[in-house]
Amino acid sequence: MFGLGRAYWFILAPLVALVGLLALDRALPPPLPSPGAVSAVVRDRNGEVLRAFPVEEGRWRLAADLDQLDPDFVAALLAYEDERFFEHWGVDLPALVRAARDGVMAGRIVSGGSTITMQLARLIEPRERTFGAKLIQMARALQLELRLSKAEILELYLTLAPYGGNLEGVRAASWAYFGREPDDLTIDQIAMLIALPQSPEARRPDRRPDTAIRARGRVLDRLAAVGLARTTASADAANDPAPTRRAFPAEAWHVAEALVAARPEVRDHVSTLDRALQFMLQDSLAAELPETGNDVQFAAIIIETESRAVRALAGSASRGRPGGWIDLTDRPRSPGSTLKPFIYGMAFDDGIAAPGTRIADLPRRFSGYQPDNFDRRFRGDVTIAEALQHSLNIPAVTTLDGVGARRFNAALGFAGASPLRPRQAGQDSGLAVALGGAGLTVRQVATLYAALGDGGAARPLVWFEDEARAPVGDEGAFQILSAESAAEILAVLRRAPHPGGRMPALLARGAPDIAFKTGTSYGFRDAWAAGVAGRYTIVVWSGRADGAPREGVTGRDAALPVLFRIADGISQSGPDAGMDVEGESDTLPDDTPQTLAEFRQDRAPHILFPPDGAEVWSDHAGRGFILAAQAPGPLRWYADGRAVGHNALGEPVWVPPGPGFYLVSAVDERGRATEVSVRVRGAARRAQ
Numbered sequence: 001m002f003g004l005g006r007a008y009w010f011i012l013a014p015l016v017a018l019v020g021l022l023a024l025d026r027a028l029p030p031p032l033p034s035p036g037a038v039s040a041v042v043r044d045r046n047g048e049v050l051r052a053f054p055v056e057e058g059r060w061r062l063a064a065d066l067d068q069l070d071p072d073f074v075a076a077l078l079a080y081e082d083e084r085f086f087e088h089w090g091v092d093l094p095a096l097v098r099a100a101r102d103g104v105m106a107g108r109i110v111s112g113g114s115t116i117t118m119q120l121a122r123l124i125e126p127r128e129r130t131f132g133a134k135l136i137q138m139a140r141a142l143q144l145e146l147r148l149s150k151a152e153i154l155e156l157y158l159t160l161a162p163y164g165g166n167l168e169g170v171r172a173a174s175w176a177y178f179g180r181e182p183d184d185l186t187i188d189q190i191a192m193l194i195a196l197p198q199s200p201e202a203r204r205p206d207r208r209p210d211t212a213i214r215a216r217g218r219v220l221d222r223l224a225a226v227g228l229a230r231t232t233a234s235a236d237a238a239n240d241p242a243p244t245r246r247a248f249p250a251e252a253w254h255v256a257e258a259l260v261a262a263r264p265e266v267r268d269h270v271s272t273l274d275r276a277l278q279f280m281l282q283d284s285l286a287a288e289l290p291e292t293g294n295d296v297q298f299a300a301i302i303i304e305t306e307s308r309a310v311r312a313l314a315g316s317a318s319r320g321r322p323g324g325w326i327d328l329t330d331r332p333r334s335p336g337s338t339l340k341p342f343i344y345g346m347a348f349d350d351g352i353a354a355p356g357t358r359i360a361d362l363p364r365r366f367s368g369y370q371p372d373n374f375d376r377r378f379r380g381d382v383t384i385a386e387a388l389q390h391s392l393n394i395p396a397v398t399t400l401d402g403v404g405a406r407r408f409n410a411a412l413g414f415a416g417a418s419p420l421r422p423r424q425a426g427q428d429s430g431l432a433v434a435l436g437g438a439g440l441t442v443r444q445v446a447t448l449y450a451a452l453g454d455g456g457a458a459r460p461l462v463w464f465e466d467e468a469r470a471p472v473g474d475e476g477a478f479q480i481l482s483a484e485s486a487a488e489i490l491a492v493l494r495r496a497p498h499p500g501g502r503m504p505a506l507l508a509r510g511a512p513d514i515a516f517k518t519g520t521s522y523g524f525r526d527a528w529a530a531g532v533a534g535r536y537t538i539v540v541w542s543g544r545a546d547g548a549p550r551e552g553v554t555g556r557d558a559a560l561p562v563l564f565r566i567a568d569g570i571s572q573s574g575p576d577a578g579m580d581v582e583g584e585s586d587t588l589p590d591d592t593p594q595t596l597a598e599f600r601q602d603r604a605p606h607i608l609f610p611p612d613g614a615e616v617w618s619d620h621a622g623r624g625f626i627l628a629a630q631a632p633g634p635l636r637w638y639a640d641g642r643a644v645g646h647n648a649l650g651e652p653v654w655v656p657p658g659p660g661f662y663l664v665s666a667v668d669e670r671g672r673a674t675e676v677s678v679r680v681r682g683a684a685r686r687a688q
Contacts, residue, residue, distance in 0.1 A: 045273065048275045051252055052250075061160070070182055076187075076194060090142045123160045177192070177245065178246075195218070254316070255271070255463075273313070299442050305537045323544070328541065333541065336519025338528050340388055341517055342408075342448060342480065345452075360394070364398065369397075389495060396434045415451060419438030421433075421439075447461060449531065450532075450537040489515075494514070499564060513534070516531030516560065524552060528559050605673075609626070610664065614678055623655075636666070639664050656680040661680075664677075
């Protein structure tokens, strides 16, 4: 019986110990760093790093990825630090025994015998170097090996390893000392990156270059001994200076910050930006600064029109000037005359105007609002094309009055460019929007002009490359103009007078053909230029960040030359710049229909609700929908040919009999009709 009891203990004791260890492991897990504790990086669409962001306390810590590291560096690191890394379970007992023996024989610590896993344990849970701390490190190393794969342990170590100052991880060190990713390193660079974590402050190349060079040489000697470096490498390294500290990439300052904020859970962002175009745009804006006052700023954006991918964005020209730290592409400013093309385009769609339609440029009052031309001159009868090309104010306001200011504002909102009206505007949208009486951002203006260059279809801007590569469909698009009207507006704008000293594109070989429009806000506070050049949409803004006026400075003077220089820069950026678009034409119809020879505002009614192609929900109560339209007089309403009744207030109320597709039409007193197609969803109305 006694022998049998001892046998049970021999079996149970290890099990009890194992259970106890597992319980301790569960109760005291290693403090693994969170994935968000590494620097965020923003890349361009080709993977080039544009900007990196420090973590807490200004430390640079970039996540390491073995697939992106130089394999020679990884091999040299393991040979130098932990040659049995893939064989042990976190603790290399033979290495510890050898380290103890060497220490006793030398009378001092020669090597610590710590594995990379043990070093990682010390990094994530720092302790004073004592015998007890060493035992805890060994226990933690075993815990890490249970939780992580060898590749994960190595990546985490290369992310957290100290390299002096505020540098953590091999990628941060490579950027700081070599100005590049550690994906293709020389043997001298490999040796330096191996030597630094052993004594990061004492060997900092930027502060103690002689010590760093000697440490690099010792690593090279050892690598040469195991056949991973040339035998002469150490001698060669002695003659090479220590690397100096470099700044981390900090391009695309404003947009990079916005992209990181948009996807805070992501650490490595691949944007739609193009590094070459981004640099060109930043340089183009910076080149304008010497010619302006010290408080003047520029902001600009370049969009690939078809995909809506933002290829470059500069929120300011200089962070050294007032407002330079603000992304001025995302601040509402008065757009001046930049909205006039869309007013005329909607008039084309409504059938009340065409490029050749004649319209009066004469003083006129609109219910208390009396606009004036910029130069205080009036030109009598002009064509719509001439009014747009010369940015005449009276014809634009007259046309907006015919289109409808509220409807125009609503269309801008549906297109993703909802105007910000002054507080005193109240419920009245007003006609002043034609002349910049409502705020828009550079991004919103770019959204509209990209629609103009893409058949009138407005879509949101795209900021991440994974979204840009997705197929472009109709989902999320709003047809602010028909394709025909958009093409006519572009043709008119291509014939606008070019900036002084600029030869028209049709006379200059290789010059980009640009459909452009300028804008100047009231009081000369904002200067704009927006245009479509080949495959790209460009918008430039200039002004003071605080909104102070610049007397006499217009969009044509301050912004348009910059837009043309940016377009030139795009065309020179490479063979695939794509400034020309197949089928692009600046021809206008030779003849204007007789019915559109003169501008008239007594147009056919325009249905506001329900809009064409809308889907509406019908409930069980049978309350129906109040129909609305813009028309000068009373209307008769029909749904699938049946007359629509009115409520006690005289409003037309349509009660659909059930789900399905319906044709809703409105007819004015002169018999002019308009109709929309509507889909009704929901259950059939209950019988009363």
